[in-house]
């Protein structure tokens with residue numbers, strides 16, 4: 001098959017995710033090889049629902065230890081910036097054990113009232129009478145405050161966290177960061193998160209907060225990390241830097257995207273908004289459908305540790321393998337009528353948090369709680385959304401982020 005689409009063409013992604021191309025790839029080349037210009041190696045691209053789950057499960061063959069992005073980091077780079085998401089068992093199992101107790105459904109339920117109160121406050125000021133940017137006024141305000149509460153981050157720094165997180169996750173968008181991966185020489189930053197100087201700034205900010213927490217420990221997640229031991233040893237400064245950065249980055253932007261892209265989906269499918277308002281019993285399935293449809297993280301990368309076969313393709317040890325959750329979420333092999341945005345969809349075993357493997361999103365219950373509470377509050381207050389201008393997407397094939405979503409919200 002000729003691969004007519006270039007999945008590394010970020011200007012294409014800035015216009016919209018290539019759903020039609022993915023549909024064609026799922027039919028014609030469920031696991032396909034794509035070349036890349038040197039110094040990049042090229043990659044296997046996995047498009048189908050079940051192949052993605054197979055690879056996620058088989059962590060011995062499909063390793064996370066080379067990182068989860070398109071980059072080609074050296075061993076030294078990885079050693080400096082490896083977070084939990086870049087580890088394989090047994091190291092992964094030990095790190096996950098430290099934090100998993102704080103993210104169970106029961107542990108997270110404690111935040112329900114806090115998130116409800118916060119959401120009402122944000123909507124009181126955010127929902128304007130005329131046209132407004134939903135990303136700026138609402139979507140970006142909730143996740144960072146929830147994260148601050150869980151991690152014990154100081155309120156004064158929240159805008160800085162948002163800004164640094166944006167510059168990292170959107171490290172390919174020149175309108176968001178001045179150090180652009182793939183355009184600029186980023187060699188000097190290769191040991192920092194996202195190969196960016198802003199990764200270092202995030203670590204530095206984290207170190208100040210950790211120092212403060214060492215002086216006065218609390219019952220927040222950072223204090224848990226400071227108390228934690230792995231095989232009898234405390235976490236090193238590098239471990240703490242990297243735990244801090246992944247929690248801030250993974251917990252903030254992703255949830256913001258689900259909320260903003262979810263509202264965009266309702267602008268485009270107003271009958272589904274009417275349906276949700278008429279039947280709040282649909283909130284749980286609507287939340288899952290928003291997560292499937294919006295797929296905030298488009299892919300995760302793995303690296304083959306041995307020659308293997310997946311979806312008819314012969315993968316060699318050392319090859320880079322991209323698992324496109326954004327494609328699997330629209331696969332008829334995983335969902336009935338996948339191109340329909342259906343808020344009553346059930347079952348809905350989407351891939352937006354990963355599926356089948358040990359890296360399944362740690363914050364899935366937090367994200368679900370936030371999306372459900374924001375949807376519920378909006379459904380009470382807003383009779384209908386309509387676009388007030390074109391949405392502006394982030395130039396990235398990794399995140400499904402929106403920079404701007406101009407809307408009008410008709411009061412209920």
Ligand code: HEM
Nearest residue numbers: 084085250251254255258296353354359360361362363367
């Ligand atoms: C809608 C929101 C979110 C989405 C779509 C999302 C998506 C993901 C995905 C796709 C993975 C990798 C799964 C895999 O490779 O199998 C992941 C891992 C992770 N997520 Fe989330 N995430 C979200 C919210 C959160 C939140 C709120 C937090 C923290 C408060 C969080 C923390 C993490 C962490 C720490 C990992 C790494 C887990 C590991 O390696 O064991 N995420 N997430």
